[in-house]
Amino acid sequence: MDDSIYREQIIDLYENPLNYGELDAPDWSYEEDNPLCGDVVRIEVKLGADGRVAEVAWRGDGCAISQASASILTEEIKGLTLEEIRNFDKDHLLELIGVPLSMARVKCALLSLKVLKAGAYGIPDPAHMREDGL
């Protein structure tokens, strides 16, 4: 029985998520769910004077993969510019998560990136997200 997708790190982050919560006066706040399973993620971002991510927080409800992914992603984007967020590569996030995922679970893993990008574009931009494979 291969439970390698539930590596220690994933369970740790599920139990003790990073950057979990809300921000006062974020520059943007965006939430979406995965209609297939009802998982929800909201991400809030505040940019510093230098245009880089100064603070980020997320909230949500879902499986270990979608929730661990939100912790990993929000850690990773600290200090990035808006442009860098918009160009954030989904394969990079999957690498950071680092566990083998079935097709259905890739959707869970990418929910947080979908939410982050939709927020970063101001409005959900379906055409762009399709290009990104989200």
Place this chain on the structure above:
Amino acid sequence: MLDVTKIRANFPILQVEAHPGVPLIFLDSAASSQKPAVVITAMDAYYRQMHANVHRGIYALSEAATSAYEGARAKIARFIHAADPAEVIYVRNATEGFNLVAFAWGRANLEPGDEILLTEMEHHANLVPWQMLAAEKGAVVKYVPFLPDGTLDMDAIPALLTERVKIFSFTAVSNVFGTVNPVKQLVQMAHAVGALAMVDAAQAAPHLPMDVQDWDCDFTAFSSHKMCGPTGIGVLYGKRVLLEAMPPFMGGGDMIRRVTLAGSTWNELPWKFEAGTPAIAEAIGLGTAVDYLIGLGMDEVHAYEQYITTYALEALSEIEGLTLLGPSARQRGGVAAFTMHGLHPHDIAEIVDKDGIAIRAGHHCAMPLHHKLGINASARASFYIHTTTEEVDKLVMSLHRAKKVFRQ
């Protein structure tokens, strides 16, 4: 009681491995059941020996196909105790049955301010078509609440079932709670205020003896693929007088009597509602599935499911941190939906899959039900005639393992 070993030998897929070296334990029949070999063989034989379009050819082959297609309809009519095979309309699935009634009956009969009564435990198939109809017609959709144990709040019905209600549509068996609703009583309540009654039999037809005349429902719909038959076909039953008064659903070949450039007149029942070349092999497959179930005996099927479900509910309820949704075994069909403390349903389903066990995780097309419970999702194991107590034991073991992975 049914001989489960014999029955298992009827289902080729039960020989398949879920993963190399791991046998398949299929606990998702409520989503779609597996198929006995007789059904697969009947469809294969049809294509090899009998295929031609129905109701069209004069030649022998077409007549054979037509008589097999119509013969299946007669079997289904007997299976649900319809007074007349013409009251059995082939559709694609239960979902299409609801859409047909909402479209054809609803558009012709609803006025602004009229009400449609549903329940909070409905599958989206028995929700969305009515919401679309109500939006178009300026009608109002209301819902009978369910109680914490997953049974309908019967006391709330009289206040909701006013004279403004034109149709009361509800499920015979909930696909999440497993609740078996008192169909006959609910139909009577609808009729008492002059409303029609439609029954969602998607989770009833595979599991219980069905008698539409005893129910006295006006319409009912169910899907072949949940009752040992193929995908792509389902049934809408309607009382003849209602079906005759309704305009067609889709236009095209087969559903007409006469077409001129100025207009058309409609074919008689049931073909008025079957536009275009139908799912012939699938109808024959469903007819064979019905034969198979009748051969087992629906009372026997029901009794076996009661046995295995009672066993499963007891075993599952001993798992600490596991919460079962729905009523006690005596009032329910063969489904057990549950949540587990500290584990998301997705993760549960993923871990038990590693042990070869197929269960469903999500909202099971019943989002309003889950929202009312304050959850986004649940895990659901469902049982059928081939489910063994050993399989249930393996599920329980696997759930214990899931708890360990999640340090619960």
